[in-house]
Amino acid sequence: MTTLRVLIADDQMMVREGFTVLLDAQPGIKVVGQAVDGADAIAKVAELAPDVVLMDIRMPVLGGIEATRRLTAPAGSTVKVLMLTTFDVDEYVYEALRAGASGFLLKDASAGELAHAVRVVAAGEALLAPNITKRLIAEFSRVTDAPRAPVRGRTGNLTERETEVLSLIAQGLTNAEIAERLVVAEQTVKTHVGRILVKSGLRDRTQAAIFAYETGLIRPAGYGE
Incomplete structure (x- = not known):
């Protein structure tokens, strides 16, 4: 080990x-x-x-x-x-x-x-x-004055499943928890995460979580209600 x-x-x-x-x-x-x-x-x-x-x-x-x-x-x-x-x-x-x-x-x-x-x-x-x-999430809600439309470019080439995985990353879920939520193998989730990072030019999943909110791709629950 x-x-x-x-x-x-x-x-x-x-x-x-x-x-x-x-x-x-x-x-x-x-x-x-x-x-x-x-x-x-x-x-x-x-x-x-x-x-x-x-x-x-x-x-x-x-x-x-x-x-x-x-x-x-x-x-x-x-x-x-x-x-x-x-x-x-x-x-x-x-x-x-x-x-x-x-x-x-x-x-x-x-x-x-x-x-x-x-x-x-x-x-x-x-x-x-x-x-x-x-x-x-509360901090993103506080500093953003109005709902933001998703920023395309780096996010536009994500697949529907990759976007779903990104959303769960932004909620703080681990790979194992995402796998359980989506009913897939944990290795499959790891593959999706890797592709998200490469496509979006991000260093790790923490940056991915921030990126999801900053771009407006993911909106805090209840935001704008």
Whole structure:
């Protein structure tokens, strides 16, 4: 079994040490380093090549959002970033996801939840808890003054089934949950997701979820009613 390499970036030593103990006790996961701020995280990623970075949103010197943007922007970047937050209604949810984060995790997560989150984002899936997804949708509703017609171009060449899968991604469903909803094999869903990303020029499913709302292809439930 491949061991997932994790870097923990948080300005609080107790958080870093606590998460290190919890993760190192999980099979197939190894904490390879710790960073005290965003700038330190960028340097440690270059040095240690982790698969996943647990990144606090608020840190001195360089915050988690800007650090995430710098880590995920380069072409060929494979590191996944899981944002750490104290509040499940963090005001920076939308901004962090746009910066390239693969999901959010509350700092009071259990060892099991922490390990699950690392494995999910390492596998290329988004980790958006239902309450986080609801806030994301609410943010799109708030910043949009009127219903928007779907933007074609990058979305126009999606098939009906791909559009359906994109809608479910935007609702925060995993591949397994989408497969169950559509009564198809999970591998089939993975194929659809891959095609959606290629056709739309997107990096991952988190970007796909944002893209679905920003283009108006998917509209928040109840929007405009």
